[in-house]
Ligand code: UD1
């Protein structure tokens with residue numbers, strides 16, 4: 057965190073329901089770019105101030121919004137009735153007015169803002185004589201935004217809302233982005249003067265420039281070049297747009313770090329995911345949650361890797377799902393494999409098509425190349441699991457473990473009824489149902505012996521003709 061000339065307090069307004077979202081969930085709980093809208097804003101705020109100086113105003117679904125915040129130390133202020141953006145800050149007075157320095161107000165539905173932009177806003181506020189600085193942007197179509205009214209010297213006289221503006225005011229293309237940095241002392245001295253004298257009977261925070269101006273202070277506006285950065289989310293179309301922008305930002309960062317993305321626009325990478333140099337990600341792959349991928353890896357088309365760790369040289373085939381698993385150096389998995397939860401696949405092991413793993417450890421160089429279910433299993437190094445092998449780990453009440461010793465060979469279509477141990481170097485004959493432990497180096501046969509009836513078919517055909 058950069059040292060600010062003066063302490064900074066940040067208030068994030070997030071009490072609104074967001075009617076235009078047409079949702080049963082509070083607006084700030086919706087996700088874009090892999091995080092809730094509110095968490096984006098909090099993460100940005102944390103780069104500017106310590107958690108103890110960050111406060112979120114909650115109202116609609118306050119409890120759920122609070123629980124969604126993963127950062128410890130953040131303060132919450134409850135606004136039980138949403139009487140406007142000015143009211144939302146005002147009710148925090150008791151918790152906030154004692155905090156000196158600067159007060160920055162952010163909106164919870166405005167997640168694209170960059171830390172650099174906010175740093176410039178704070179700097180302008182700290183260096184100049186103004187009582188406050190607001191963020192504005194020139195917009196082709198500023199419909200819905202407050203318009204910034206300036207005097208001849210460029211100071212802000214007022215911010216006029218869409219609903220209240222005269223045609224001349226609404227013709228102004230400079231829009232209020234809803235982000236402010238005030239001198240805390242002056243702000244608290246005057247915030248009580250906001251009146252709900254508008255058709256909506258709301259307390260508008262946007263009245264502050266006019267109030268401060270009247271009291272003989274100046275308010276400045278800092279223009280940003282790209283209004284998209286301050287895009288506020290009011291409906292689902294804007295949510296989709298913001299998601300696209302976040303995904304694009306992450307992809308650009310990944311590309312810049314030396315990763316190849318094939319048809320990048322189709323690939324989804326969550327913010328916390330890390331991918332090593334020279335790895336290749338194929339179209340429509342999704343790298344989600346806290347996933348770490350090493351160097352020289354390949355993730356196949358349409359695969360989903362979430363909350364997993366892949367060492368270097370790991371190859372994931374197409375249409376493969378890997379969840380909460382660790383894959384060591386050189387592992388191959390897929391195409392069409394599912395590593396469902398908490399698996400640990402050691403170096404060089406191969407998991408082939410239509411193989412499902414659950415809570416299973418595969419030893420070094422072990423192979424399960426086709427059509428198998430391996431659950432709650434510990435499989436030793438160099439074990440070969442034949443096609444169609446199933447661990448019967450569930451008896452209807454409890455899950456049981458299967459252990460298979462190093463170098464064992466499990467023939468195709470074996471049914472391994474757990475709890476079960478198969479010794480090192482043992483063989484299980486194809487098609488066996490194994491219910492008893494198999495000693496090391498033994499051959500286990502668990503199937504009916506084959507019987508051949510000579511000439512049977514020929515006799516049958518003769519019988520049919522006569
Ligand atoms: C606001 C600004 C407008 C600006 C625009 C930028 C006001 C009056 N208007 O309009 O000038 O151009 O943002 O996006 O401020 N909130 C509360 N409690 C309330 C009311 C709102 O916490 O009582 C929160 C909302 O949850 C939301 C934020 O404040 O996160 C902004 O409210 P919203 O109703 O979206 O304001 P806009 O109409 O977009």
Ligand code: CA
Pocket residue numbers: 165288289290
């Ligand atoms: Ca808004």
